[in-house]
Amino acid sequence: MDLDLEAKKVLLRKIPHGLFICGVREGDEVNGFTASWVTQGSFDPPLVVMAVRAEGSSHGIIQRTKLFSLNFLKSDQKDLAAVFFKPQTALGGRFESAPFEFGDLGLPILDNAIGAIECELIGEVVHGDHTVFVGEVKTATLKNDVQPLNLSSTGWTYGG
Template sequence: MLDEQAKKTMLRKIPHGLYVCGVKNEDEVNGFTASWVMQASFSPPLVVNCVKQDSGSNAMIRSSGVFALSILEDGQKEMAQKFFKPQRRVGNKFEDVDFYLGETGCPIISDSLGYVECRVVGMVDQGDHTVFVGEVIAAGVHREGDPLRLESTGWQYGG
């Protein structure tokens, strides 16, 4: 029998970074705070990005076949907060945020440590998230620094 409290406690011990995942669909752009992200292969360079199935961003990734991950710096908690999914869509999340469109057309945060842009090469719908496998097709470094980690914010996502 699964001990629910032990499961929740231990799954929350798995460390995660915080990123802004930029997505697009034709002329529309969006972004969300992503934490279930990891490198999955050296050659070809692959990244796994898990996205809630019922989100608009999930639909945009499916439609466009691309996404970009802006790697936030330790101390950019407010930036991560700005891109959390609201209960309902309110305005443009990129309002007052400097960004540019990368090679994929996805938004990239100018004030991030850097980014990777990915082309979706696989996906698995399982549970309440879609696991997108993206091949890294572009990358850039804006500056050096330590990445923002979920545990440093006091927030929890998992369990």
């Protein structure tokens, strides 16, 4: 049976997504990128699932360190999301636009966002152009409990 590629694209783009800044750190190197393929995967233990582009610079850092943070963007932070998906001159340069501190697990937590979680990697599915990472939520920092930024409000697409 042939896959209807147009129907597949239209349908997959209807999956609702939020927008997050995923933070990683390896030694002195810190990086962050915009992620939308994120969802919760378990209540107990609390798990999150995130798909990361296999060719991106953060992918290997997550595999090696087995750690990542997720910063939850506010509804008015579209410009910041754009900073974190555009190419950068040097690893970590995007954080010049966004002050941060390190959380208890040593991962970047933005000063100005809804909040952030830090996760330990407990599993991965390495198949295709993105790797599906499963992380257990180890810390949670709530800064401003306001409306989140949703992909549908931006006019951008990532999916299909």
